[in-house]
Amino acid sequence: xxxxxxxxxxxxxxxxxxxxxxxxxxxxxxxxxxxxxxxxxxxxxxxxxxxxxxxxxxxxxxxxxxxxxxxxxxxxxxxxxxxxxxxxxxxxxxxxxxxxxxxxxxxxxxxxxxxxxxxxxxxxxxxxxxxxxxxxxxxxxxxxxxxxxxxxxxxxxxxxxxxxxxxxxxxxxxxxxxxxxxxxxxxxxxxxxxxxxxxxxxxxxxxxxxxxxxxxxxxxxxxxxxxxxxxxxxxxxxxxxxxxxxxxxxxxxxxxxxxxxxxxxxxxxxxxxxxxxxxxxxxxxxxxxxxxxxxxxxxxxxxxxxxxxxxxxxxxxxxxxxxxxxxxxxxxxxxxxxxx
Ligand code: DAH
Numbered sequence: 001x002x003x004x005x006x007x008x009x010x011x012x013x014x015x016x017x018x019x020x021x022x023x024x025x026x027x028x029x030x031x032x033x034x035x036x037x038x039x040x041x042x043x044x045x046x047x048x049x050x051x052x053x054x055x056x057x058x059x060x061x062x063x064x065x066x067x068x069x070x071x072x073x074x075x076x077x078x079x080x081x082x083x084x085x086x087x088x089x090x091x092x093x094x095x096x097x098x099x100x101x102x103x104x105x106x107x108x109x110x111x112x113x114x115x116x117x118x119x120x121x122x123x124x125x126x127x128x129x130x131x132x133x134x135x136x137x138x139x140x141x142x143x144x145x146x147x148x149x150x151x152x153x154x155x156x157x158x159x160x161x162x163x164x165x166x167x168x169x170x171x172x173x174x175x176x177x178x179x180x181x182x183x184x185x186x187x188x189x190x191x192x193x194x195x196x197x198x199x200x201x202x203x204x205x206x207x208x209x210x211x212x213x214x215x216x217x218x219x220x221x222x223x224x225x226x227x228x229x230x231x232x233x234x235x236x237x238x239x240x241x242x243x244x245x246x247x248x249x250x251x252x253x254x255x256x257x258x259x260x261x262x263x264x265x266x267x268x269x270x271x272x273x274x275x276x277x278x279x280x281x282x283x284x285x286x287x288x289x290x291x292x293x294x295x296x297x298x299x300x301x302x303x304x305x306x307x308x309x310x311x312x313x314x315x316x317x318x319x320x321x322x323x324x325x326x327x328x329x330x331x332x333x334x335x336x337x338x339x340x
Contacts, residue, residue: 001042001049001057008038009064016071022079029072039065109339110209110328113236113316114191117211120235121189124228126213129188131174133195137164139173144252145291152251157197159206167195171212172252172309175288178214179296184303185217191312202324209312216288216298216305222255225285225306233261233282236315242268244279253286253307264318280318283310 012032019025032038043061046054107115118128131139137148146153156169174190190212198204215224226245233241241264245257260279262268268278285308290300313325320339322328327335 012068126187126189129178129190131177135168139176140168143176146251171210175214187215189213213308220304252292254289256286259283
């Protein structure tokens with residue numbers, strides 16, 4: 001029996017020392033010291049011993065029990081301490097580490113320049129008007145002096161929803177809405193999307209953006225048009241920027257002009273960028289045709305006005321030196337991230 005007790009003490013001590021987690025330690029406690037444990041099993045055999053042997057064995061058994069119990073409680077304390085330290089290490093927070101920045105979006109280059117142009121016009125007393133992209137033929141063409149079968153319609157082929165309803169080909173349609181709803185003096189710009197059934201290439205897209213301008217009042221002349229556009233271009237491209245008006249034809253203006261802006265690359269000298277011209281074509285403009293005014297209920301013998309329409313993509317491409325319009329619509333983050 002003495003041998004058995006020594007045996008238990010030895011195996012239990014070894015098992016307790018090499019134990020590495022609390023649950024296993026508890027299992028060892030049950031195995032050796034529990035009610036059905038190995039030590040208890042031995043104590044149950046005490047009855048078989050002689051009266052002299054019994055107290056000796058009893059004392060020995062108690063010693064073994066006491067030793068194992070204290071080993072277990074020491075081990076338990078050590079394991080709990082280690083678990084706590086590991087938990088603290090895992091949860092530790094270094095408050096001196098730099099924070100994680102949330103990914104910030106930014107404005108699209110088309111929006112940046114549109115905002116800039118809006119600011120310039122707001123500063124000149126204009127307001128911003130909005131119009132529908134799905135439009136009646138009447139507003140897109142007819143009221144702008146482009147009756148059915150007018151040849152100029154061919155250059156603005158678009159997407160028809162019904163025979164009378166289409167995706168607008170130009171923001172000029174907003175001129176008609178504004179003049180129908182507002183009496184002069186009128187000073188508005190109207191930025192927005194327009195559509196044409198053009199094939200995609202470096203300078204064409206079936207969807208692009210225009211900014212329309214319209215001023216109607218008493219005594220408005222071509223000089224007001226030129227002064228307004230010159231100021232716009234100087235704000236966009238620098239104070240030394242000059243513009244040039246060339247005679248042109250638009251059905252809704254008379255006289256009409258195409259407006260060129262001095263080449264940003266050679267400042268009018270003539271270079272590769274402007275193909276030796278010194279100027280680059282940028283927009284269409286003119287004096288609002290009396291027929292258009294009258295059609296909107298404005299007396300053309302009292303009032304006159306100017307209008308213009310500029311392509312936003314062209315201005316953005318010039319501003320940032322972008323050679324391919326497709327870049328503006330592909331939404332490649334590596335491209336878009338460059339603009340602030
Ligand atoms: N709507 C014309 C276009 O898309 C541009 C334009 C020309 C607008 C002359 C005007 C204007 O307001 O007066 O080509």
